[in-house]
Amino acid sequence: xxxxxxxxxxxxxxxxxxxxxxxxxxxxxxxxxxxxxxxxxxxxxxxxxxxxxxxxxxxxxxxxxxxxxxxxxxxxxxxxxxxxxxxxxxxxxxxxxxxxxxxxxxxxxxxxxxxxxxxxxxxxxxxxxxxxxxxxxxxxxxxxxxxxxxxxxxxxxxxx
Amino acid sequence: xxxxxxxxxxxxxxxxxxxxxxxxxxxxxxxxxxxxxxxxxxxxxxxxxxxxxxxxxxxxxxxxxxxxxxxxxxxxxxxxxxxxxxxxxxxxxxxxxxxxxxxxxxxxxxxxxxxxxxxxxxxxxxxxxxxxxxxxxxxxxxxxxxxxxxxxxxxxxxxxxxxxxxxxxxxxxxxxxxxxxxxxxxxxxxxxxxxxxxxxxxxxxxxxxxxxxxxxxxxxxxxxxxxxxxxxxxxxxxxxxxxxxxxxxxxxxxxxxxxxxxxxxxxxxxxxxxxxxxxxxxxxxxxxxxxxxxxxxxxxxxxxxxxxxxxxxxxxxxxxxxxxxxxxxxxxxxxxxxxxxxxxxxxxxxxxxxxxxxxxxxxxxxxxxxxxxxxxxxxxxxxxxxxxxxxxxxxxxxxxxxxxxxxxxxxxxxxxxxxxxxxxxxxxxxxxxxxxxxxxxxxxxxxxxxxxxxxxxxxxxxxxxxxxxxxxxxxxxxxxxxxxxxxxxxxxxxxxxxxxxxxxxxxxxxxxxxxxxxxxxxxxxxxxxxxxxxxxxxxxxxxxxxxxxxxxxxxxxxxxxxxxxxxxxxxxxxxxxxxxxxxxxxxxxxxx
Ligand SMILES: Cc1cc2nc3c(=O)[nH]c(=O)nc-3n(C[C@H](O)[C@H](O)[C@H](O)COP(=O)(O)O)c2cc1C
Ligand code: SF4
Ligand code: SF4
Ligand code: SF4
Ligand code: FES
Ligand code: FES
Numbered sequence: 001x002x003x004x005x006x007x008x009x010x011x012x013x014x015x016x017x018x019x020x021x022x023x024x025x026x027x028x029x030x031x032x033x034x035x036x037x038x039x040x041x042x043x044x045x046x047x048x049x050x051x052x053x054x055x056x057x058x059x060x061x062x063x064x065x066x067x068x069x070x071x072x073x074x075x076x077x078x079x080x081x082x083x084x085x086x087x088x089x090x091x092x093x094x095x096x097x098x099x100x101x102x103x104x105x106x107x108x109x110x111x112x113x114x115x116x117x118x119x120x121x122x123x124x125x126x127x128x129x130x131x132x133x134x135x136x137x138x139x140x141x142x143x144x145x146x147x148x149x150x151x152x153x154x155x156x157x158x159x160x
Numbered sequence: 161x162x163x164x165x166x167x168x169x170x171x172x173x174x175x176x177x178x179x180x181x182x183x184x185x186x187x188x189x190x191x192x193x194x195x196x197x198x199x200x201x202x203x204x205x206x207x208x209x210x211x212x213x214x215x216x217x218x219x220x221x222x223x224x225x226x227x228x229x230x231x232x233x234x235x236x237x238x239x240x241x242x243x244x245x246x247x248x249x250x251x252x253x254x255x256x257x258x259x260x261x262x263x264x265x266x267x268x269x270x271x272x273x274x275x276x277x278x279x280x281x282x283x284x285x286x287x288x289x290x291x292x293x294x295x296x297x298x299x300x301x302x303x304x305x306x307x308x309x310x311x312x313x314x315x316x317x318x319x320x321x322x323x324x325x326x327x328x329x330x331x332x333x334x335x336x337x338x339x340x341x342x343x344x345x346x347x348x349x350x351x352x353x354x355x356x357x358x359x360x361x362x363x364x365x366x367x368x369x370x371x372x373x374x375x376x377x378x379x380x381x382x383x384x385x386x387x388x389x390x391x392x393x394x395x396x397x398x399x400x401x402x403x404x405x406x407x408x409x410x411x412x413x414x415x416x417x418x419x420x421x422x423x424x425x426x427x428x429x430x431x432x433x434x435x436x437x438x439x440x441x442x443x444x445x446x447x448x449x450x451x452x453x454x455x456x457x458x459x460x461x462x463x464x465x466x467x468x469x470x471x472x473x474x475x476x477x478x479x480x481x482x483x484x485x486x487x488x489x490x491x492x493x494x495x496x497x498x499x500x501x502x503x504x505x506x507x508x509x510x511x512x513x514x515x516x517x518x519x520x521x522x523x524x525x526x527x528x529x530x531x532x533x534x535x536x537x538x539x540x541x542x543x544x545x546x547x548x549x550x551x552x553x554x555x556x557x558x559x560x561x562x563x564x565x566x567x568x569x570x571x572x573x574x575x576x577x578x579x580x581x582x583x584x585x586x587x588x589x590x591x592x593x594x595x596x597x598x599x600x601x602x603x604x605x606x607x608x609x610x611x612x613x614x615x616x617x618x619x620x621x622x623x624x625x626x627x628x629x630x631x632x633x634x635x636x637x638x639x640x641x642x643x644x645x646x647x648x649x650x651x652x653x654x655x656x657x658x659x660x661x662x663x664x665x666x667x668x669x670x671x672x673x674x675x676x677x678x679x680x681x682x683x684x685x686x687x688x689x690x691x692x693x694x695x696x697x698x699x700x701x702x703x704x705x706x707x708x709x710x711x712x713x714x715x716x717x718x719x720x721x722x723x724x725x726x727x728x729x730x731x732x733x734x735x736x737x738x739x740x741x742x743x744x745x746x747x748x749x750x751x752x
Contacts, residue, residue, distance in 0.1 A: 026451075027451050028449075028450050028451045029451060030451035030452075031431070031432060031434055031448065031451055032431070032432060034434070035393060035432055035434070058451075065453055066451070066452065066453055069436060069453040069454065069610075070433075070434030070435050070436050070454070071434070071435035071436065072393050072394070072433075072434035072435030073434055073435075087355070088355035088356040089354075089355050089356030089512070089513075089550065089553070089584065089586045089600070089601075090355075090356040090510075090512035090513055090518070090586060091356070092356075092600055093512075093513045093514060093586055093587075093588055093592055093597075094513065094514070098738075125394070125435075126353075126355035126437075126604070127354075127355040127356050127357065127358065128169070128394065129169040129170070129358040129361045129362075129394075129395065130169050130170045130173050130207070130358075131170075131207070131356055131358060131510065131512040131518060132170045132207030132208040132209075132210060132512070132518040132519055133170060133173065133174070133207070133210075134512065134518070136173075143173030143174075145173060145174060150742070
């Protein structure tokens with residue numbers, strides 16, 4: 001699952017090189033480099049990691065170890081509308097679990113999966129800092145607060 | 161006159177940006193631009209009722225403002241001097257509008273030292289920070305104090321670290337200052353991993369310069385010229401404001417070479433976290449900043465001896481740092497009069513959960529849980545009964561009714577079986593199942609364990625499995641003993657603070673809510689009605705009018721009954737989704 005092969009275009013290689021250069025190809029800046037690359041590509045496939053390895057001299061295995069350690073980094077592409085359900089404590093005690101169940105049911109998805117048409121992906125995260133609005137759901141950049149299980153259908157309709 | 165619009169994360173996610181621009185347009189359209197300033201500020205703390213707009217000098221506090229309300233605020237309040245009644249905060253009991261925010265129960269018991277500027281200044285404008293004595297403390301230490309005097313002042317203030325452990329800040333600085341090295345580092349820990357806590361985030365979003373100033377003061381005291389802020393990538397707004405603040409401070413010569421014309425130089429860089437809770441632990445944090453996997457290492461050596469790049473490194477939490485400038489300006493003897501004997505100053509808490517006023521509060525150490533929950537927090541929502549309050553996040557514990565009058569400080573919370581932690585405070589009511597809450601935290605720990613040592617990697621997994629069994633009605637009384645014994649072993653043998661504290665939610669719920677565990681194990685019942693396997697949806701025949709609403713909504717056709725006749729649920733088919741209960745208008749469906 002994690003090693004989807006992709007064709008990496010020449011311009012993408014140049015972009016990665018440019019990012020690495022902006023951090024002086026310093027191995028200590030690996031995490032910042034990965035952040036910049038993920039921002040650009042949306043995720044960090046093995047091919048991107050290979051270019052970073054060549055640029056910084058960090059072995060591919062080590063880069064892979066770092067990418068898999070941090071949950072912020074992903075090796076699979078997200079959906080066009082990534083859905084994140086906050087499962088921080090404040091949201092949990094106000095019923096986030098039931099909201100998550102509802103999204104799973106409506107989209108027929110498990111956490112970490114993407115719909116076959118690539119439209120939605122589902123993930124959970126821990127506290128986005130808007131606990132006053134708990135339970136909180138993020139879709140792309142948009143924040144939905146005080147979400148009840150009943151609201152889920154209506155929210156998804158906005159993206160049809 | 162000033163119109164302050166909250167630009168904290170909570171309010172921004174409910175359109176405070178649009179409110180700000182509408183207000184600015186209105187003010188401009190009415191030709192008031194030179195009389196009235198519209199300012200975007202950090203969080204006011206009252207996020208529950210956001211978006212917030214405050215007007216000073218008359219302290220009018222408008223809640224749940226909508227972008228289209230900009231017009232009426234300007235026309236009525238600003239021009240005609242009449243407060244807009246429908247937007248005023250209302251006392252939840254009397255329903256009376258509160259005209260002046262000083263009279264709000266939420267603010268009355270608070271003492272804002274760390275949050276002194278949050279909600280007052282534009283965090284993206286260094287001049288506003290300077291106007292409130294910003295960078296004066298840095299000027300004072302550089303021109304009037306020796307590094308030793310700075311350290312002594314912080315030691316005398318009695319301040320202890322707010323990152324969780326409560327280590328005396330002055331002592332930490334002294335150790336770092338005594339370790340000789342050509343390079344030293346000042347690190348600000350802004351990883352804030354406790355899920356459900358947002359104190360550090362609000363400080364960075366609302367008053368970023370206070371942290372920068374404090375880091376420079378620390379650099380001066382310990383002899384470091386480089387600062388690093390390790391901040392979670394999940395905090396884009398805080399990152400954005402920090403970047404602006406650092407640029408502005410450099411432009412003003414308050415960071416960089418030869419600050420205030422002295423030979424002291426100090427600069428600050430940002431490093432990003434990437435979603436690993438364990439990276440909040442200081443040794444893991446340092447590895448992460450070096451571009452490695454964020455795995456903790458055994459202490460000693462402490463970062464003060466060998467930290468970033470093997471050099472002496474002083475790690476402090478955001479909130480710890482934010483108090484430093486004001487301690488320097490007002491003096492140790494002012495600060496050490498606030499708080500309790502062994503915990504000085506104030507503490508910021510992120511108050512959340514089943515409480516009326518969710519938000520960010522700051523109180524003197526020694527305030528009781530009761531004052532926080534019932535006076536500042538406005539009590540439990542929907543008139544429900546208080547059951548527990550969780551402090552200290554995944555490392556802390558759940559306290560109950562009998563602890564409500566405990567004055568909060570580092571030591572009292574530990575004695576009660578919880579801990580201060582970073583300041584998350586989650587209130588729970590009768591509908592929360594304490595076994596499930598313990599399970600929730602263990603699930604978190606299992607996910608976040610770095611896997612380096614076996615007690616934490618394997619032990620916590622076992623704890624989680626046992627708790628899961630209990631919530632499914634498959635637990636035994638022996639399992640409860642097993643939970644306790646295993647918790648003690650994990651605490652004693654785990655390598656880092658994560659594993660050493662992870663069983664606390666289990667132990668504290670066992671101590672305080674044993675009857676709830678027993679109900680799950682012996683009676684196979686969940687008193688809160690949360691554990692799916694232990695509950696049954698039931699239709700009370702006397703209440704059912706036979707409207708068929710429930711039968712129509714049931715996804716698995718588990719409900720049978722003729723129109724106008726009593727309906728029944730087939731328990732073999734029911735998947736316990738709860739849809740029927742939500743639908744019934746006659747309160748005929750209950751969980752039992
Ligand atoms: C698992 C774990 C997570 C931690 N997370 C944080 C955190 O998010 N923020 C923080 O400031 N300290 C955190 N700490 C505490 C730090 O290791 C360190 O003690 C603290 O940053 C020191 O700053 P202080 O002396 O100002 O409290 C954590 C500790 C452990 C064991
Ligand atoms: S206690 Fe847990 S988080 Fe800490 S080092 Fe051991 S496995 Fe890693
Ligand atoms: S919805 Fe309530 S009243 Fe109507 S049939 Fe079902 S149980 Fe009876
Ligand atoms: S709880 Fe769900 S499955 Fe069970 S009877 Fe009600 S609607 Fe049907
Ligand atoms: S716990 Fe969900 S926003 Fe904080
Ligand atoms: S985010 Fe606006 S009051 Fe907290």
